Amino acid sequence: MAALSSVRWLTRALVAAPDPGIWRALGTSAVSRATLRNQPETPLLTFSAGKIHTPMEYKGELASYDMRLRRKLDLFANVVHVKSLPGYKTRHNNLDLVIIREQTEGEYSSLEHESARGVIECLKIVTRTKSQRIAKFAFDYATKKGRAKVTAVHKANIMKLGDGLFLQCCREVAELYPKIKFETMIIDNCCMQLVQNPYQFDVLVMPNLYGNIIDNLAAGLVGGAGVVPGESYSAEYAVFETGARHPFAQAVGRNIANPTAMLLSASNMLRHLNLEHHATMISDAVKKVIKVGKVRTSDMGGYATCHDFTEAVIAALPM
Numbered sequence: 001m002a003a004l005s006s007v008r009w010l011t012r013a014l015v016a017a018p019d020p021g022i023w024r025a026l027g028t029s030a031v032s033r034a035t036l037r038n039q040p041e042t043p044l045l046t047f048s049a050g051k052i053h054t055p056m057e058y059k060g061e062l063a064s065y066d067m068r069l070r071r072k073l074d075l076f077a078n079v080v081h082v083k084s085l086p087g088y089k090t091r092h093n094n095l096d097l098v099i100i101r102e103q104t105e106g107e108y109s110s111l112e113h114e115s116a117r118g119v120i121e122c123l124k125i126v127t128r129t130k131s132q133r134i135a136k137f138a139f140d141y142a143t144k145k146g147r148a149k150v151t152a153v154h155k156a157n158i159m160k161l162g163d164g165l166f167l168q169c170c171r172e173v174a175e176l177y178p179k180i181k182f183e184t185m186i187i188d189n190c191c192m193q194l195v196q197n198p199y200q201f202d203v204l205v206m207p208n209l210y211g212n213i214i215d216n217l218a219a220g221l222v223g224g225a226g227v228v229p230g231e232s233y234s235a236e237y238a239v240f241e242t243g244a245r246h247p248f249a250q251a252v253g254r255n256i257a258n259p260t261a262m263l264l265s266a267s268n269m270l271r272h273l274n275l276e277h278h279a280t281m282i283s284d285a286v287k288k289v290i291k292v293g294k295v296r297t298s299d300m301g302g303y304a305t306c307h308d309f310t311e312a313v314i315a316a317l318p319m
Contacts, residue, residue: 067110070103073239075232076130077137078103078211080243082218082228085260087291088300092221097201099218100141101211102134103232108208126162126207131169137233138170138205139177149181150174153190153206153214166207187213194218212245219244226258226299227290229265231272240269255305258297260286263313285316 069075078101084093111123135152142150152170156163167184174182185193187210193200194217206214219228230243242261263286271279289295295312296302304312 067108069239070232073237074104074234075237075239076102076104077134077233078215078230079141079233080215080218080228080230082222082243084222085227085290086287087293088223088227090222092198095198095222097198097218098141098145098147098203099211099214100134100138100203100205101208101215102130102206103208103211105130106208108212124159124162126165128165128169131166132173134205135170135173138203139173139180142180142203143177147180147203149183149202150177151183151185151190151201151204153185153187153204153210155187155210157186163207170205190214191217194221216244224258224299225261226297227260227264229261229268231265231268238269238272240265240272255307256298257306258299259306259310259313260290263310281317282313285313288316289313 080099080101082095082097082099084090084095105125105127107122107124109123109125111125113121115121138150141147150170152167152174154163154167156167170184171182174180187206190204190210191214194214198218198221204214215228215230216225219225222228225242225244228243230241232239232241242265244261264283267279267283267286269279270276270282289309289312290300295304295309297304297306297309
């Protein structure tokens with residue numbers, strides 16, 4: 001466990017490898033170094049990433065770095081597992097739901113233009129191929145994880161063609177999974193129901209913008225942006241990141257950010273690589289620190305720094 005005796009939080013750049021189909025992360029964590037030390041060098045198809053701040057000002061490029069990365073790797077499915085942390089009480093406890101978001105089209109297509117002076121048109125793209133793909137991903141996920149219900153979230157009552165197509169695709173795919181209960185819910189009502197009675201949900205699947213909003217709303221139910229991990233998938237790649245779309249830019253350089261989401265994301269990445277023992281060891285240590293309650297960052301009602309919390313997690317690792 002010597003490799004885990006010290007953790008440094010670094011900002012890493014992503015660059016395209018000579019082969020345009022392969023992206024590599026610059027730098028390797030202590031955990032992955034220890035794990036892969038004796039492995040042959042191969043292209044990395046799995047990596048962990050933090051949120052990148054996106055300015056609101058237009059500076060010649062409509063698509064953010066995050067969006068460009070998703071398109072380059074075709075990271076079509078974003079998965080956020082919203083689960084209550086033992087020992088940390090919120091308004092709703094014992095929550096366990098999964099939000100699956102299509103994140104390569106919809107309002108996030110960055111297709112905007114000024115058609116006339118003072119008139120901006122923003123296109124929302126919805127395709128049958130990608131709607132069927134995310135619906136199948138959601139039902140496959142529910143089947144694999146032993147989930148009982150999938151809820152398709154939409155606004156087809158107003159966007160009859162765009163969201164109507166998404167909803168139709170979900171219904172068609174649902175017929176192929178008779179053992180999984182299927183429901184639909186309008187996005188407005190879904191937001192209210194999540195606040196009033198989130199226990200009714202199991203797996204939720206939705207288009208891009210709705211997922212962005214619901215991810216953050218649901219994260220707030222269990223403690224906020226600092227405690228919920230997330231992951232994105234394509235046919236070839238897996239990226240593990242924080243679940244909420246909040247970069248917490250005001251924490252930069254102040255040593256106050258909650259590292260829980262990133263640590264749990266790293267644990268999920270190890271689990272994805274079939275390193276179950278290492279993954280469980282890290283996630284159990286994080287949950288143990290939170291449950292004991294002596295070391296918590298300010299967003300969880302404590303006074304610990306990011307470094308303090310990380311050191312407490314390291315101390316909680318089994319020797």
